[in-house]
Amino acid sequence: MSSNIIETRDLKKRFGNFDALQGMTISVPQGAIYGFVGPNGAGKTTTMRILTTLTKPDHGTATVAGFDVLKERRAVRRAIGYMPDEFGVYEDLRVWEYLDFFAACYEIPENARKTLVNDLLELVDLSHRREDMVDKLSRGMKQRLSLARTLAHDPQVLILDEPASGLDPRARVEIRELLAELARMGKTIFFSTHILADVEDICTHIGIVEAGQVVMQGSLDQLKAQLLETRDIVITLLDNQQAEAVKTIALGRMGVRTVEFITPRAGRTRLRVEMIDTDEGIQAFHRALFDAEIVPLGFQEEEKTLETMFMKVTRGLVT
Amino acid sequence: MSRIAWVSVEALSPREAALNRLSAVMQATGALHAVALLALLALGLLRPEGGAWAAGLASGLVGDAPLFILLGLSANMGAALLLAVALLGQENWAWPLALGAWGANAAALLAWGYLPALALLIPLSWLLWQMWRDRRAYHANPVTIKELRGRMRGARAFAIISVFVLLMGAFTVLLYLITLSELSGLSVVETGQVGRTLFRGVVAVELALIVLVVPALTAGAVSGERERQTYDLLTTTLLPTPTFLLGKMVAALGYMALLVLAAIPLQAISFLFGGISQVEVILSVVGLMATALLLGALGLFFSTTTERTLVATIRVYIFTLALVIGLPIASNVLLGGAYGFAVNGVGVVTSDVGREVGAIYADMLLTSLNPVTTALATQSILVNQQALLTFNVRLATTGELLPVIAPWALLVAFYVAAAGGLLLAAVWQMRRRSV
Structure with missing residues (x-):
């Protein structure tokens, strides 16, 4: 064997x-x-x-x-x-x-x-x-x-x-x-x-x-590599209106897989953008927001942990 | 198919497999003795006139040789079966057991020309040689050591023995006072009567203790480990199943033996009054130990049949009750206590010699299966007949002398054999369940 x-x-x-x-x-x-x-x-x-x-x-x-x-x-x-x-x-x-x-x-x-x-x-x-x-x-x-x-x-x-x-x-x-x-x-x-x-x-x-x-x-290395294929960007915005605008911009870009609203923090709307792109691509995306006259309060790449992977692959079938 | 096999071989080491074969030889030897024993009994008892050799014995033609053969077969059957278990458990006491059995049989062969000894001597000689070839197999049982370390530590074991001896002492004093007040009215006081009463009381309490405590001590052997969640741990080690079972058994009996030995001085108080000899003290201890051995094996067997301690405990107590109380009642109803009457010189009401001989022998065997009747019969034999192993009773029908065996010897042989058989059955049961 x-x-x-x-x-x-x-x-x-x-x-x-x-x-x-x-x-x-x-x-x-x-x-x-x-x-x-x-x-x-x-x-x-x-x-x-x-x-x-x-x-x-x-x-x-x-x-x-x-x-x-x-x-x-x-x-x-x-x-x-x-x-x-x-x-x-x-x-x-x-x-x-x-x-x-x-x-x-x-x-x-x-x-x-x-x-x-x-x-x-x-x-x-x-x-x-x-x-x-x-x-x-x-x-x-x-x-x-x-x-x-x-x-x-x-x-x-x-x-x-x-x-x-x-x-x-x-x-x-x-x-x-x-x-x-x-x-x-x-x-x-x-x-x-x-x-x-x-x-x-x-x-x-x-x-x-x-x-x-x-x-x-x-x-673990293999799994992490698989996991790191996509990157998550969390964008914090002033209000819902801006957030909708960001969503439209994001969905118009190549490499973006999903955009979702996540739990607001301190009254600020937050979006998670899942995308496959290079560092330069992410910079370009950031710049595109400024070009549309939206200034995000936060623009941060989220570190991926096993926990996110775990939540993704399991479906909570067993109670 | 492998499920039906005695045990799936892959779970055994080469040494265990080899010991399995040695044990199988001793099991076969034990079975051979059992068959011979049954044949002898059938020959002696089945025919209405009391059977060939029983009739011969009654007429004084044969002598008591068949009785010694019967006794020898029973003892060797017990030795063979116990040895079969000890081999499986890789116990170091397999050595003294095998050597002792070999020595006793060789002595019987040389001194009396007792030929049936060969039935054990031949396989035993081969066995001793095999044991010597793999002498490293036999060692102190780790389970026994573990159990005793846990049980004998600290104040608890000491306190239990002290309280036991104190209670027994108080009981003896009470018994003495009662006996004394009963005798105070009489003009001639026989002190031997006092001695015998005290001795009988102490032995009775010890017997009751063994009957009540020993089954519970071993009934939880397997299920207790399950409840402690250590059973899986033991299963995943290389500990052989028989070693585990025998370790539990020896530890439980060792503790019981300590209590019995601790009470010997109380039995010996009877010496002050007379009426009791050292022989009786020794026989009582041997009989009590044999009873503890059988009940311990019974408890162990039932603990392998179920996963719950309570169920095992109930089952073993039902059997113990049947043995201790049910059996004497049954034998009394069936045979009318023929053996006891004969021992005490009172005849049975029958006109047929063969029937009387048959009843006496059948009752002798049944008496020997029960510790209480055995103890009573043994004492009256020692007092009335002054005999240890065999003696003669006078038949009521013809007035001839009939040789019979003292029940204690049969009890010890039967109990040891039954314990060996039960332990083998427990090993088989547990291995089968673990497959």
């Missing part, structure tokens, strides 16, 4: 009357940090459960690290570290005992476990809490401990379900840094989220899902 470490083809899964997955096809390249973005109920968790051999798809195939999730489950389990969205607590264990237990579950011999546990705690910066009870940790620390657990058997792929959900801003940044660090160590990270800021900061790849299907997928 190709260099894709996770590959699914046309996954379908039905729970009762609810179609959780309707042909989910994703590919995650080796070494990527892949952000799996979508609204709640879009099928992110179901996809992850299939990839971690916990759920059987009704239809379709999936491979992780070259192993089939249905036919070679054991090899798949060895290759992945999985963190579900709920933190599984053994409230009566100490931090090091928790890691020691899971390391033992991965058949790591007893004499190797002590150093391993210490290294893992060092990595997630929890060495000082080694002897504390697990349920005494803050949510951010639990999440870091969870991450340490997924690393116990040195897997190639980390599958993380909402690693940053419910964390305070500081803990979120810490997790984010940790993920970046793990990616530098050569792990492929496949994580789901609905926080776009996370994706923008650390992801190399992104897949946007809605209603059990991928609506857009690829490397």
